[in-house]
Amino acid sequence: MKQEQNQNIEKLIEMVKDVRVCMLITKEQSTEDFSGRPMTISKIDDDGTLWFFTRISSLKVDEIEESKNVSIAIINERSNNYLMISGSASLENDKVKIKELWSPFLKAWFPLGLDDPDMTLIKVTPSEVNYWDSSSSKMVVLFNMLKAIVTGKEYTEGEHGKIDL
């Protein structure tokens, strides 16, 4: 269902493209509990891949090296978009890629700029996206109906849509 998958990714990109800050959630190494911190989304690719800048020395990098399963929570009251993205995280240290995604506003976190040796990208490949739409005054039922029909999958929670990528 290539066409359907493209529609799903387009929907994801549409919901994410204006989002500045999300919560990136990893698993704590010791407790297996959740660990989250606000992160700026640097870019979402045409295939739905999400990119973040971070410090190599940060705790989240250790946590991702330990467990690549991460979640991204998005609460965008401005556009009434609420998303939970599950995916696989990896570190990307390629200097060409870092330079491609670099933006002057990142100097707030990396005053040394591209010369900072403690800089890496986190790449998140989404595997599942749950979203809620509340453009009406309440949360509305918004399935990806095509997906539901094609797969015959039942949605046990009635209030949201689920995109499998």
Place this chain on the structure above:
Amino acid sequence: MKQEQNQNIEKLIEMVKDVRVCMLITKEQSTEDFSGRPMTISKIDDDGTLWFFTRISSLKVDEIEESKNVSIAIINERSNNYLMISGSASLENDKVKIKELWSPFLKAWFPLGLDDPDMTLIKVTPSEVNYWDSSSSKMVVLFNMLKAIVTGKEYTEGEHGKIDL
């Protein structure tokens, strides 16, 4: 350190009181991965306890019965507040409590009102609160300095404050 604890709770309440929608994150029963959904905070008590209305039949109720450790992600761009609250969740079916927290806007989710038999409260007792303050143009370092001094606890991630309740 009773006084300090009170200050921490006051800080938490101040940051949460204007928040409408948060992401309530539970553990998926089968996979131990994260499961999240947007939830309206019905109330935060003077001691920091958070209250949510939900359906008894919802998946999150099963997940809480399985594992009481939950997290609450708050992204409030309006007030530049970013929080991750870890805590212990329990179900509260007391009709008096439900009536006390009931608000007419909940009819959007519970058209039957207080007579709906599929209604319960989720009570979350926070155990740890991480927050970030970005009232300046960038994320700023905001420790709970008193706590750091009192406990001698080291903060390995420099960009945020941590409230232990």
